[in-house]
Structure formats: C-alpha cells, structure tokens
Amino acid sequence: MEKVGIGIIGCGNISGAYLKAITTDFPILDIRGLADLNIETAKARAAEFNLAATTIDELLADPKVEIVLNLTIPKAHVAVGLQVLEAGKHAYSEKPLGITFAEGKTLRDVAKAKGLRIGAAPDTFLGGGHQTARTLVDEGVIGIPVGGTATFMCPGHERWHPNPAFYYEVGGGPMLDMGPYYITDLVNLLGPVSRVAGFATKPRAERIITSEPRNGERIPVEVPTHVAGVMAFENGAVVQIGMSFDVAGHRHVPLEVYGTEGTLIVPDPNRFGGPVEYLKKGGQFEEKAITMPYAEGNYRSIGLADMAYAIRNDRPHRANGDLALHVLEVMEAFHTASQEGRTIEMTTTVSRPAPLGQSLVDGHLAK
Helix, strand or coil: CEEEEEEEEECCCHHHHHHHHHHHHCCEEEEEEEEEECCHHHHHHHCCCCCCCCCHHHHHHHHCCCEEEECCCHHHHHHHHHHHHHCEEEECCCCCCCCCCHHHHHHHHHHHHHHEEEEEEECCCHHHHHHHHHHHHHHCCCCCCCEEEEEEEECCCHHHHCCCCHHHHHCCCCHHHHHHHHHHHHHHCCCCCEEEEEECCCCCCCCCCCCCCCCEEEEEECCCCCEEEEEEEECCCEEEEEECCCCCCCCCEEEEEEEECEEEEEEECCCCCCCEEECCCCCCEEECCCCCCCCCCCCCHHHHHHHHHHHHCCCCCEEEHHHHHHHHHHHHHHHHHHHHHEECCCCCCCCCCCHHHHHCCCEEECC
C-alpha cells in the first residue's frame, strides 16, 4: 500500500512520543518534514530522529504531504488547522480540537466544505486495553449500561512540565487538558452524550512553578482548575466526572463503567493499555485477558495511522472531527453549566467509532 506523506508542525514536548511511534510502529506514515515557529527547535527534533527540518510555508507547499500533524499549543490548534486546510491538506491535531466549541465547529465546517478530513487526539481509546473493554460492553457482559465514574485529579502540572503556564491560560485547565481522554473513551464505550450538568471553580489566582528551568516563577490562573459534573448519555447511562489540578491525591480508579449485570474497570484513558477488570453481579473482581493489540507501549499516532489507512481504503477514520467536536462541546458545557446554573443540552451527536478489530490484519492496523 502506498505510504501517506506526513508533515508535522510543532516540535515541542509531545512531538517526541509521536515521532517514536510513527517511525517504529506505523510504516504507512512517511514523514516529509518537521516545522516549528522556532526553526532551531525543528532542527533539533529533526536531528534526533534523522529527519528533515523545514519552514511551515515549505511544508505546506510540499505536494507529497497529504496530512499535517498539528502539535502546537491548544490556542493555536484551529488557526494552524485552518492554514493546513487552506493548503489543501488533511489536518490532524493534538487534543483538544479547539479551545471553544465555536472555533472547533468552524474548523469542522471548513474541512467538510473543502472535502478534506480532520482528526484529533486522543487516540488512546484505540489501545488494546480500551478496545478489550469495548468488546466486553458490546458483548453485553455488563448488561444494560447504567452509569460510571471518570476521575483525574492531581496537584497541577507546574510540578513537572518545563513550561507549564499554558495549562492555566485560556484553553487550558484540567477539563480541556485531561477531559478529552476520559470523555472520548466513554463515547467509545457508551456512545454520545445528550446533557451535561456541572460546577467549575478556581481556588487560586496564581501558581508557583516548582519544575526547572522556571522554578519559583509565579504564573496567573485564568481558567477553572477544579471541575465536577455529570454526563447523561443518549443510551440512558449517567456518568460522574471529576477533573482537577487542585487535589493532593485520591484513591479513585480513572474509569469505571456500571451495568445491570456487572462493573467494568477500564484502564487509564491516558494510556493505551493496562488491566481490565470485571465484577459480575454477586461475584468478585477478576482481571480479563487483553484480547486486542496495541496494549503494551505508547502508540501516540495510531489515530493518525488509522486516518492514513482510511484515506487509502476510502473509509471513515476513527479519531475523527465529529468525535472531537462532540467531546469539545461536552467539555465546554461543564463551564457553561457552572456559570449559568443550568443543565446544558448537546447540539451535536456522533456515532461510536468502529471497533479497531475491523481494521486489523494479522494483529496489526493494516486497512
């Protein structure tokens, strides 16, 4: 099968994980060049992986680039995405799709008008642990889905990230940063969300960086850093969610799904694998065998590879724009619900992505 040319814009912290997976796990992807507003950053990352550094204009003009992977900061996702679409390329970005539903919808609408594809992380829901959990739900192991819990709570990213300020600017915060992993996985398991209720708070007006090289620097907080809410799904399930940068520690598992016949413990949605546990009504928790590939390792870019195979096979891709836009609307709704003191009805819906098993050949993504 003919390879798909990939150009990358944004060579910061996350680009290393993408490049490692692209160059070792997904041979359909052919990296044509790396670009960044800071050309020296692009050159350094290119040298690390024996690739070519280029300017953004040169990359967008390359006729062999079919998809541009956008790894810029969240505030730039839509602006860069529109630039990519105007160049006639398909666009795939890091999460979230945009920092507001309105701008995310603009990106989706422009792509549809031009007959181009957009996609967005997270793609962790395609990992073996999450696809195994999806199989169990589809087989009716838990019975009728009733509800669940989704929990990410930590003291904040200023403890470890070298440049954490953007996590606390407009476009940041725990919901837009970590919510995509959890909500995307829940849509994969349960289907689309219909209504949202929630509360969002900002306990501190500034944070102190304790990581290097900016240790001791104070940064302002522009967004809520503790969000608690409830999602009502179209299938009738009701899931509680908590996302926080203000919690010292907790004992909740990341993701649980409850049904009339049992409970499913789903792996951390920020990872591709991890144990899947099941409790049958009246029984005890037991670990279920992982039946799907891509469970042991970091496969960031599998969503991009799936998009490339989808282009070659003329089928829908899984980490698609409609899914990312629906998740973005859900996340924004928590803040709107808190500000306006009401339940928010979703205006979008989306089909669950097809199980990954439909695109596997000999245990690998290949169609």
